Amino acid sequence: MKTIAIFFSWMLLGCLSILLMATNAHESQNSLVGKWTEQKWEYETDSTKVPLTSLQTTQNPTMPMQVIRHQAEVWDFQPNGTLRIASALVQKEAKWSLKGRANVLVLAYPDGQQEHYQVTQIDDKSLVINFESQIQARGIAKLTFTRQ
Amino acid sequence: MLRKLNINRTPTDNLQLGVITAFVSGMVNIASLLLFFAFSSNVTGHFAILAAEIVQGDWYQMSVVFSWIFLFMIGSFTANFIVIRLNKINTYLAHALPLVIEIICLLGVGIYGDLFYAETLAETELLMSIMLFSMGLQNGLTASISNFSIKTTHLTGITTDLGILFSMLMHPDFKHNKEIKIRCQLLLSIMIAYVTGGILSGLCYYQLYFKLFYVVAVLLSGVIAYDLYRVRITKFIHKRQLQTSLNTVHPSRSSSWRNWSIKAKKSLTLPTLRDDSRLLTQD
Numbered sequence: 001m002k003t004i005a006i007f008f009s010w011m012l013l014g015c016l017s018i019l020l021m022a023t024n025a026h027e028s029q030n031s032l033v034g035k036w037t038e039q040k041w042e043y044e045t046d047s048t049k050v051p052l053t054s055l056q057t058t059q060n061p062t063m064p065m066q067v068i069r070h071q072a073e074v075w076d077f078q079p080n081g082t083l084r085i086a087s088a089l090v091q092k093e094a095k096w097s098l099k100g101r102a103n104v105l106v107l108a109y110p111d112g113q114q115e116h117y118q119v120t121q122i123d124d125k126s127l128v129i130n131f132e133s134q135i136q137a138r139g140i141a142k143l144t145f146t147r148q
Numbered sequence: 149m150l151r152k153l154n155i156n157r158t159p160t161d162n163l164q165l166g167v168i169t170a171f172v173s174g175m176v177n178i179a180s181l182l183l184f185f186a187f188s189s190n191v192t193g194h195f196a197i198l199a200a201e202i203v204q205g206d207w208y209q210m211s212v213v214f215s216w217i218f219l220f221m222i223g224s225f226t227a228n229f230i231v232i233r234l235n236k237i238n239t240y241l242a243h244a245l246p247l248v249i250e251i252i253c254l255l256g257v258g259i260y261g262d263l264f265y266a267e268t269l270a271e272t273e274l275l276m277s278i279m280l281f282s283m284g285l286q287n288g289l290t291a292s293i294s295n296f297s298i299k300t301t302h303l304t305g306i307t308t309d310l311g312i313l314f315s316m317l318m319h320p321d322f323k324h325n326k327e328i329k330i331r332c333q334l335l336l337s338i339m340i341a342y343v344t345g346g347i348l349s350g351l352c353y354y355q356l357y358f359k360l361f362y363v364v365a366v367l368l369s370g371v372i373a374y375d376l377y378r379v380r381i382t383k384f385i386h387k388r389q390l391q392t393s394l395n396t397v398h399p400s401r402s403s404s405w406r407n408w409s410i411k412a413k414k415s416l417t418l419p420t421l422r423d424d425s426r427l428l429t430q431d
Contacts, residue, residue, distance in 0.1 A: 007229055014222040017215035018277050024208050025270035081267065097267035099185040101197075101212040106185075106267075116185070 028102045036075045036127050036145035043141060070143060083107060105129055117143070159330045162294050163337055168371055169290050170300040170338040172364050173283060174345025176254065177301075179360045180279050182353045183261070184272050188279040189287075189301040191220050212273060216280045223284020228292045240379050244372050246289040251365045251372075253282035258361025265358070298334065303342060306335050 076084040083096040095108040098119070105117040117129035124147065131141035173189045180188035187193055194213050201210035227246040234242035257275050265271055287301040299305055313332045316322040349360055356363070 003229075003233070007226075010222055010225055014219055014281070017211075017218055018274060021212055021215045021273050021277065022270040024211065025268070025273050028208050029269040095267075097272075098269045099272055101186065101209045101216075101273070102269055103209065104185040 025102070029098055030079070031122060032077050032096075032098065032105075032127070033079050034077060035148040036077070037148055038070060038073045038075065038143060038145050040144040041069065041071065041141065042144075074148065075145065104132065157294060159334060162298055163334050165290060165294070165371070166298040166300055166334060166338045167341040168367060169286055170341040171345035172367055173286065173301040174342040174347075175349040175360065175364055176279060176283060178346040178349035179353065179364075180276065182350065183358070184276050186216075186276055188276060189283040190304070191217055191280075192302065192304055216277060219277050219281045220284035220287075223281040223286075224288030224291075225284075227285045227288030231289065231292045240375060243289065243293055244375065246285045247368055247372055250282045250285045250289075251368045253278050253285070254361045254368075255365045258358050258365065261358030261361070297331075298338065300338055300342070303339055306339055310335050310339070 070085070071087065071089075073085050073087040073090065076086070077096055078084070081095050081097060083094045085092050085094065093110070097106050097108075098104065099106055103119050105119050107115040107117070109115075116132040118132045119127075120130050120142070121128040126147070127145040129143050129145075131143070177187055177189040180186060194217050198210060198213045198217065201207075201213060226249070230245050231242050234245065257278055260271075261275065265275075283301045287299055291299050310332065313328055313335070316325070316328055317332070322328055352360060352363070
């Protein structure tokens with residue numbers, strides 16, 4: 001009887017940890033909802049770390065081909081999982097989701113193209129994401145947003 | 149694979165179990181990486197992340213990683229709990245039950261992902277938790293029944309052991325040691341199976357997505373079915389041998405084997421009852 005009680009108390013602890021995680025997940029996902037304005041787009045591997053403003057274009061030979069450059073855009077994360085990206089030049093929509101332990105932002109475009117970003121920092125005012133080229137390494141392109 | 153425990157296990161038993169479960173782990177690990185961007189079978193990395201999150205003070209992510217590690221441990225706890233509790237009743241059942249739970253968990257992930265998954269964070273973390281629990285179950289089971297000689301969900305220990313064993317094989321004293329060679333063969337097979345499972349999972353991912361878990365469930369069911377078949381065959385052979393030996397000892401009773409066995413049982417039980425009653429009267 002005692003062993004069964006021990007077994008079930010372990011199971012209960014496991015269930016509690018899952019419950020706690022699921023409850024907080026909703027909160028974590030909601031922290032991204034809202035409009036974010038892109039401030040900076042920079043190469044982290046570049047030693048000079050020159051920030052690229054909205055209309056600057058710099059050719060970098062180390063840049064992977066699949067990187068989509070987002071310039072001076074407003075990202076509107078909606079609670080239903082839709083992301084509206086808008087700028088003077090671009091208007092597009094994608095599906096957004098957080099994966100892993102809320103550390104990976106996945107954008108899926110209607111044409112099947114996907115972008116993965118590592119969520120480096122998020123608080124009430126700012127959002128910093130890194131383009132993710134590999135799961136274990138931080139991406140070279142860093143995007144900084146501020147909440148509107 | 150599942151019928152024997154610890155010292156009764158042959159290298160072939162360990163090899164069969166090790167290869168199939170390592171293949172499954174490789175598949176599940178890569179599937180979780182591609183679907184949820186997190187590893188489900190190796191916990192060492194999660195410990196490193198936990199430490200990093202503590203340093204950064206990100207309590208939410210820290211709690212998530214801690215829960216995953218904890219669930220992996222609960223999986224291992226459950227597997228060993230079942231093995232040591234049920235082993236005296238039925239060895240096969242004790243060893244098959246954790247695998248049955250693992251199949252249910254992974255099938256659950258597959259079915260939910262295939263039909264209901266809306267890509268919310270809560271779902272992702274819940275499904276990851278179930279996968280980590282099932283990997284803990286598998287690792288606990290294989291380690292428990294093989295006397296800790298095989299662990300199939302991660303390769304850190306195996307790589308270390310292989311390095312040690314290879315260095316031993318370079319030494320003239322151990323060069324022809326058969327046990328070391330068998331152990332090397334076992335560990336290499338586990339390593340290859342894990343990597344092969346991962347590659348296959350990566351190749352099939354874009355066609356199957358969550359249906360990958362159905363393949364995993366079929367593989368694990370194969371292990372259970374194979375051993376059930378072997379248990380039944382062994383029982384049948386044992387029964388036939390017993391019958392043949394009894395027929396040679398008591399040829400007159402060969403036609404009524406069942407009657408004879410009932411009588412034999414009665415003759416064995418009665419004196420025991422009498423002894424018990426004698427003991428009671430003495431008290």
